[in-house]
Amino acid sequence: MSDKSANTPTKTGYWAKVAQDGNKMGFWFVLPTVLLLVFIVVFPLFMQLYLSVTWWTPLEGTPWYMAWEVFSWGENYWYQLTDPRMWGALWRTVLIMIIAVPAQFFLGMALAYLFIEKFPGRKIFYSIMLTPMMIVPAVVGLMFYLLFQGTGPVNDHLGLPSNFSWLTDVNRAMISVIIADIWQWTPLMFLILLAGMLGVPSDQLLAARLLGGSNWQNFIKIIVPRMKTVILIALVLRAVECFKIFDLVYIMTKGGPGVQTETISVFLYKLTFAELEWAYVAAIGLTILFVLSVIAAKGLSYMVKKDK
Amino acid sequence: MSSIQIRNVTKRFGDFTAVDNLTLDIEEGEFAALLGPSGCGKTTTMNMIAGIEDLTKGSILFDEQELSGTRIQDRNIGFVFQNYAIFTHLSVYKNLSYGLEVKKVDKGEIERRVKAMADRMSITHRLDQPAASLSVNEMQKLAIGRSAIVEPRIFLLDEPLSNLDAGFRAYMRAELKVLQHEFGQTMIYVTHDQIEAMSLADKIAIIDQGKLMQYGTPLDIYNSPDNRFVANFIGSPRMNLIDGELREEKDQLKLMVSGGAEIKLQGQVKSEFASDGKVQSGSFGIRPQDIYFGDQRSDSDIKMHGTVEVLERVGPKRLAYLHVLETMFIAFDDQDRLKVGDKVPFYLPSEKSMAFDLASGRRLGGVAK
Numbered sequence: 001m002s003d004k005s006a007n008t009p010t011k012t013g014y015w016a017k018v019a020q021d022g023n024k025m026g027f028w029f030v031l032p033t034v035l036l037l038v039f040i041v042v043f044p045l046f047m048q049l050y051l052s053v054t055w056w057t058p059l060e061g062t063p064w065y066m067a068w069e070v071f072s073w074g075e076n077y078w079y080q081l082t083d084p085r086m087w088g089a090l091w092r093t094v095l096i097m098i099i100a101v102p103a104q105f106f107l108g109m110a111l112a113y114l115f116i117e118k119f120p121g122r123k124i125f126y127s128i129m130l131t132p133m134m135i136v137p138a139v140v141g142l143m144f145y146l147l148f149q150g151t152g153p154v155n156d157h158l159g160l161p162s163n164f165s166w167l168t169d170v171n172r173a174m175i176s177v178i179i180a181d182i183w184q185w186t187p188l189m190f191l192i193l194l195a196g197m198l199g200v201p202s203d204q205l206l207a208a209r210l211l212g213g214s215n216w217q218n219f220i221k222i223i224v225p226r227m228k229t230v231i232l233i234a235l236v237l238r239a240v241e242c243f244k245i246f247d248l249v250y251i252m253t254k255g256g257p258g259v260q261t262e263t264i265s266v267f268l269y270k271l272t273f274a275e276l277e278w279a280y281v282a283a284i285g286l287t288i289l290f291v292l293s294v295i296a297a298k299g300l301s302y303m304v305k306k307d308k
Numbered sequence: 309m310s311s312i313q314i315r316n317v318t319k320r321f322g323d324f325t326a327v328d329n330l331t332l333d334i335e336e337g338e339f340a341a342l343l344g345p346s347g348c349g350k351t352t353t354m355n356m357i358a359g360i361e362d363l364t365k366g367s368i369l370f371d372e373q374e375l376s377g378t379r380i381q382d383r384n385i386g387f388v389f390q391n392y393a394i395f396t397h398l399s400v401y402k403n404l405s406y407g408l409e410v411k412k413v414d415k416g417e418i419e420r421r422v423k424a425m426a427d428r429m430s431i432t433h434r435l436d437q438p439a440a441s442l443s444v445n446e447m448q449k450l451a452i453g454r455s456a457i458v459e460p461r462i463f464l465l466d467e468p469l470s471n472l473d474a475g476f477r478a479y480m481r482a483e484l485k486v487l488q489h490e491f492g493q494t495m496i497y498v499t500h501d502q503i504e505a506m507s508l509a510d511k512i513a514i515i516d517q518g519k520l521m522q523y524g525t526p527l528d529i530y531n532s533p534d535n536r537f538v539a540n541f542i543g544s545p546r547m548n549l550i551d552g553e554l555r556e557e558k559d560q561l562k563l564m565v566s567g568g569a570e571i572k573l574q575g576q577v578k579s580e581f582a583s584d585g586k587v588q589s590g591s592f593g594i595r596p597q598d599i600y601f602g603d604q605r606s607d608s609d610i611k612m613h614g615t616v617e618v619l620e621r622v623g624p625k626r627l628a629y630l631h632v633l634e635t636m637f638i639a640f641d642d643q644d645r646l647k648v649g650d651k652v653p654f655y656l657p658s659e660k661s662m663a664f665d666l667a668s669g670r671r672l673g674g675v676a677k
Contacts, residue, residue, distance in 0.1 A: 201393065203389050203391065203393040204393045204394075204395055204396075206360060206380075206387075206389075206393065207387065207389060207393040207395075207454075208395070208406065208410075209380045209381050210358060210380060210381075210383075210385055210386075210387045210455075211406050211407035211410065211454070211455070211458060212381050212382075212384065212407055212410050212411055212458065213381065213406065213407075213410035214381060214410065217410045218410075221406070221410075222395060222397075225397050225398075226397050
């Protein structure tokens with residue numbers, strides 16, 4: 001076909017039509033992506049849904065598609081509601097979220113405010129400020145793992161004895177993880193909030209100052225209200241990210257001591273790779289996906305309404 | 309209400325000198341316009357008065373009090389921005405009340421003053437609406453009202469009329485003059501529009517390339533410009549400025565223009581050109597409305613012969629473009645008798661002509677009045 005069409009001036013055949021029809025061409029361009037998405041999103045989702053209603057585990061040697069032989073109805077879903085370890089992990093995840101995210105927000109806001117005025121060395125400080133965010137979370141985990149050792153620099157600087165433990169203490173392990181998360185993700189907050197703050201028209205700020213408003217009054221009455229959308233986006237983004245926290249925790253404490261720092265992600269990881277409860281993991285995973293989707297959809301529609 | 313003293317103020321941005329050794333005294337209750345072409349340093353001057361920009365050199369005083377240590381917030385300056393800088397996320401009411409709220413004025417007092425100001429600006433019906441919904445004209449009123457409500461010591465207006473449509477601009481010009489009388493406040497008005505400056509201001513400061521060219525009443529500046537720049541800048545249509553070499557031939561001082569035309573200097577303008585013996589090239593200035601046709605009215609008036617190249621109607625009058633060899637004069641054809649192509653004699657009245665030194669631009673013979 002291609003040989004023929006190369007010689008004749010008016011091309012015929014299916015591909016010639018495609019070349020002229022924007023919709024058809026679009027279909028062929030999009031097709032590979034759609035196929036890819038089917039394989040990496042839709043297929044695993046249904047596979048997960050299928051497994052979540054069985055007792056299947058990889059230990060017994062039956063292939064996953066034969067899982068219907070051990071059909072369990074909604075037992076997994078029921079069990080997760082009464083599983084204290086699941087609730088504990090959920091609570092700890094939320095705890096990290098409600099401490100770390102506001103802390104990152106206030107620090108980020110304060111830093112952004114410092115950076116709206118030009119000062120010598122601003123660009124250098126700006127780059128330094130952003131480094132934590134660019135380090136691989138696993139590496140940050142390792143850094144803080146080393147920092148918080150009994151004989152590590154933290155104890156050394158604070159003048160604490162080497163048996164004053166951070167990562168293996170029931171209370172301080174969680175604090176250590178939260179500190180590490182704040183250290184790593186405040187820069188992202190700073191970056192988003194600075195962008196938002198620079199978007200506040202400078203002449204309006206100037207007008208507010210000329211009207212006699214103090215810096216604090218202008219900050220609360222002009223800057224913050226104008227940044228509302230950006231603030232919301234920054235908070236949602238960090239909250240969602242924080243919910244998925246894994247690398248830091250896994251490297252610093254492995255969820256320990258005991259389950260003291262076990263977050264949802266770490267909990268699921270252990271269930272999957274240590275306890276091989278794949279069907280149960282599938283059920284929990286789907287539940288979280290469902291709950292988060294509902295929250296995200298609600299939040300988005302709220303934001304869209306606000307913008308109108 | 310305050311007087312403002314600007315003393316030897318210089319402002320540099322790197323190598324660029326925006327304002328160069330500027331000295332200006334603005335009296336209490338005066339309406340002063342800073343007039344000049346774009347980029348002449350007038351807005352920079354205004355920003356320095358407001359405290360937005362630091363001074364490189366010199367000092368600015370309010371009522372003879374040094375201001376350099378005073379924060380923007382404490383200067384109590386009413387500033388109307390070119391784009392108004394309305395708080396678009398707040399209501400009209402909140403915009404007006406902002407300056408009072410931050411000073412923790414009593415609530416009832418705020419309400420009373422906001423209502424009065426909204427009434428004065430005739431935006432009462434808009435009070436509860438978001439400020440972003442206002443038209444440009446209403447924003448302009450709101451911007452002025454928002455600054456006026458705090459009763460500032462001085463009022464600074466940065467080209468406040470440039471964004472308005474023509475009809476409203478004329479209305480607002482009159483309104484501003486009324487407001488200034490009502491408030492009795494010292495006002496400084498930045499503009500590049502000479503009509504605004506001429507019609508509004510008590511005094512005009514003409515600035516070019518950061519230097520003060522002349523400071524005086526509108527009429528003063530129009531009638532006796534200190535230098536060639538002011539002569540050229542003020543007036544519409546512009547003053548005829550003929551540049552040439554001064555030459556003495558057979559007891560007759562002449563201005564030889566490149567292209568061959570020559571002006572035989574006589575009377576007052578001749579003695580002005582002659583007053584400084586060192587000047588070799590000069591600029592001869594005459595306003596279009598001072599040139600006349602017909603019979604010579606005075607012996608000292610200078611006679612010229614020219615060809616009418618173009619006739620242009622400007623309102624009820626016609627402008628005639630007269631060519632004398634390669635030199636062009638613009639004159640008003642007040643008798644409506646000229647035709648294109650006519651070769652006509654015309655007269656340059658000596659008393660109304662001005663002499664400038666071409667090199668320095670300065671007025672020769674001292675300013676007459």
